[in-house]
Amino acid sequence: MDYKKNYEEWLQNPYFDEATKKELESIRENENEIKERFYMDLEFGTAGLRGIIGAGTNRMNVYTVRKATQGLANYICKQGMEEKGVAIAYDSRRMSTEFAEEAALCLAANGIKAYIFETLRPTPELSFAVRELHCAAGINITASHNPPEYNGYKVYWEDGAQITPPHDSGIMSEVKAVTDYSTVKTMTVEQAKEKGLYQVIGTEIDDKYMEELKKQVIHWDSIKEVGKELKIVYTPLHGTGNLPVRRILKEIGFEQVYVVPQQELPDGEFPTVSYPNPEAEEAFQLGLSLAKEKDADLVLATDPDADRLGVYVKDTRSGQYIPLTGNMSGCLLADYEIGQRKEKNGSVPSDGALIKTIVTSNMAAAIAKYYGVQLIEVLTGFKFIGQKILGFEQSGKGEYLFGFEESYGCLIGTHARDKDAIVATMALCEAAAYYKTKGMTLWDAMIELYERYGYYKDGVKAIGLSGIEGLEKIQAIMSTLRENTPKEVAGYKVLAARDYKLDTIKNLTTGEVTATGLPNSNVLYYELSDQAWLCVRPSGTEPKIKFYFGIVGESLEDADKKAADFSNAIQEMVDQLM
Numbered sequence: 162m163d164y165k166k167n168y169e170e171w172l173q174n175p176y177f178d179e180a181t182k183k184e185l186e187s188i189r190e191n192e193n194e195i196k197e198r199f200y201m202d203l204e205f206g207t208a209g210l211r212g213i214i215g216a217g218t219n220r221m222n223v224y225t226v227r228k229a230t231q232g233l234a235n236y237i238c239k240q241g242m243e244e245k246g247v248a249i250a251y252d253s254r255r256m257s258t259e260f261a262e263e264a265a266l267c268l269a270a271n272g273i274k275a276y277i278f279e280t281l282r283p284t285p286e287l288s289f290a291v292r293e294l295h296c297a298a299g300i301n302i303t304a305s306h307n308p309p310e311y312n313g314y315k316v317y318w319e320d321g322a323q324i325t326p327p328h329d330s331g332i333m334s335e336v337k338a339v340t341d342y343s344t345v346k347t348m349t350v351e352q353a354k355e356k357g358l359y360q361v362i363g364t365e366i367d368d369k370y371m372e373e374l375k376k377q378v379i380h381w382d383s384i385k386e387v388g389k390e391l392k393i394v395y396t397p398l399h400g401t402g403n404l405p406v407r408r409i410l411k412e413i414g415f416e417q418v419y420v421v422p423q424q425e426l427p428d429g430e431f432p433t434v435s436y437p438n439p440e441a442e443e444a445f446q447l448g449l450s451l452a453k454e455k456d457a458d459l460v461l462a463t464d465p466d467a468d469r470l471g472v473y474v475k476d477t478r479s480g481q482y483i484p485l486t487g488n489m490s491g492c493l494l495a496d497y498e499i500g501q502r503k504e505k506n507g508s509v510p511s512d513g514a515l516i517k518t519i520v521t522s523n524m525a526a527a528i529a530k531y532y533g534v535q536l537i538e539v540l541t542g543f544k545f546i547g548q549k550i551l552g553f554e555q556s557g558k559g560e561y562l563f564g565f566e567e568s569y570g571c572l573i574g575t576h577a578r579d580k581d582a583i584v585a586t587m588a589l590c591e592a593a594a595y596y597k598t599k600g601m602t603l604w605d606a607m608i609e610l611y612e613r614y615g616y617y618k619d620g621v622k623a624i625g626l627s628g629i630e631g632l633e634k635i636q637a638i639m640s641t642l643r644e645n646t647p648k649e650v651a652g653y654k655v656l657a658a659r660d661y662k663l664d665t666i667k668n669l670t671t672g673e674v675t676a677t678g679l680p681n682s683n684v685l686y687y688e689l690s691d692q693a694w695l696c697v698r699p700s701g702t703e704p705k706i707k708f709y710f711g712i713v714g715e716s717l718e719d720a721d722k723k724a725a726d727f728s729n730a731i732q733e734m735v736d737q738l739m
């Protein structure tokens with residue numbers, strides 16, 4: 162794209178407003194900034210559009226939001242689904258309400274009814290609402306846990322999952338086809354309301370969503386027994402989790418829930434953290450100090466759109482709070498959900514499935530084997546787990562038991578088709594109550610998992626590389642690795658190298674090449690000796706390259722050491738590649 166030409170076009174075209182033009186005038190002398198903003202259109206990644214807020218084609222602003230919505234509207238109309246409407250939610254970020262309103266008005270102007278939440282709601286509730294309201298699609302204005310300068314646009318299809326093939330490419334090409342911003346349709350709220358194409362969704366969906374969550378409780382008895390005693394510290398990190406998390410915990414019987422006061426209210430500036438991500442240690446600082454004050458059993462944090470849940474658990478022996486990675490909490494919940502359902506019903510469905518992404522812990526495979534259920538692996542992105550649930554429904558074969566990702570995302574039940582931190586909070590507190598009745602903490606339960614399944618330790622190192630330069634660097638690293646398969650990684654022998662882009666798995670001992678069985682994606686994966694592995698891929702939501710790895714130790718200490726050594730080796734590898 163000719164970035165200079167685009168820049169001038171935005172300045173000259175009467176369609177763009179004065180504030181936009183003023184912002185663009187202010188960067189006239191900054192060639193690089195003009196390039197960053199106009200060298201491309203914002204593109205769909207792992208979870209829809211995500212970008213920095215500002216004027217430009219490669220930025221999140223009312224124009225790019227309208228363009229995306231016009232493309233979506235065109236696609237819906239071509240599918241003949243315009244009668245079904247679209248559900249819209251938004252989080253606490255800068256511009257979230259404005260973008261949601263713009264999306265609603267664009268849909269309405271295209272004759273598609275917009276159901277828009279009255280105030281902010283979590284991602285999983287939007288996913289639930291799409292199916293509940295029988296919509297054609299859904300939109301959530303959120304950039305999840307990204308820093309405050311970002312916003313984003315998650316798109317859902319009628320099954321309540323984020324878009325996957327064929328709808329994703331179909332929608333993307335419709336969005337691309339909107340080349341003239343001024344052809345995008347819109348109308349006023351009054352006009353839209355008058356035509357019956359703008360409906361505000363209130364608490365009725367909240368109530369139904371809460372009822373669905375409660376159906377997932379297995380051990381009401383345990384909550385009844387110890388729910389009053391369990392002390393839970395919770396932070397919504399200034400996002401959408403506050404009300405639904407408090408409500409579900411209260412309604413099922415947990416009475417001692419302490420919300421971190423400084424982080425309770427929605428605030429798109431996220432003033433107490435630089436990065437509102439439960440994966441970051443910083444996100445737990447205030448929660449941990451409140452936990453010490455209250456002597457809490459658990460410290461929980463949800464990300465701003467409340468689809469990720471981070472956890473610290475108290476180890477009563479050492480008195481320390483121990484962080485659980487997304488892999489650990491995911492395995493704890495997978496084992497609890499499948500194990501306790503089996504206990505309760507006497508068996509698990511023979512076609513039951515535990516689903517994880519390729520970068521998620523292999524402990525999941527051991528859990529699936531133990532319970533005699535199938536393990537399904539998908540590419541990164543919870544949308545691919547959602548896609549499997551739809552597949553089970555359509556084929557009548559297979560039953561969803563549990564799905565999770567390493568990045569703190571899981572789903573219990575099928576009420577939503579995206580990761581759900583509200584139901585995860587509920588289930589984790591329930592599991593804590595259950596283990597408490599057995600005289601155990603969640604950490605004790607985790608130790609039991611290690612003893613039963615093996616000492617799996619997994620980690621991820623994400624290297625931030627922003628802007629055009631960063632993107633080029635990321636591509637160069639991927640090419641270098643693609644062209645030079647390492648023989649050894651972190652002292653482990655490379656047994657096989659998978660290239661998901663080329664759809665190949667090469668056995669390095671025999672030279673045999675087989676297919677991956679998954680759609681093409683820019684991902685490299687090394688199967689290593691001693692059950693270790695390394696996977697490298699560019700993030701599809703942030704300007705980062707991610708190195709995921711896993712090892713299996715002989716004991717917890719051994720696993721910790723092996724994981725630390727592996728992490729150091731990755732750092733050396735990164736230093737060499739840079």
Ligand SMILES: O=P([O-])(O)O[C@H]1O[C@H](COP(=O)(O)O)[C@@H](O)[C@H](O)[C@H]1O
Pocket residue numbers: 207208304305306464468469541542543544566568570699700701702703707
């Ligand atoms: O950001 P969220 O919470 O919406 O989460 C999104 O991004 C995560 C990281 O993706 P990537 O590694 O490509 O950045 C994905 O695992 C997740 O499925 C997706 O919904």
Ligand SMILES: [Mg+2]
Pocket residue numbers: 305306464465466467468469
């Ligand atoms: Mg999120």
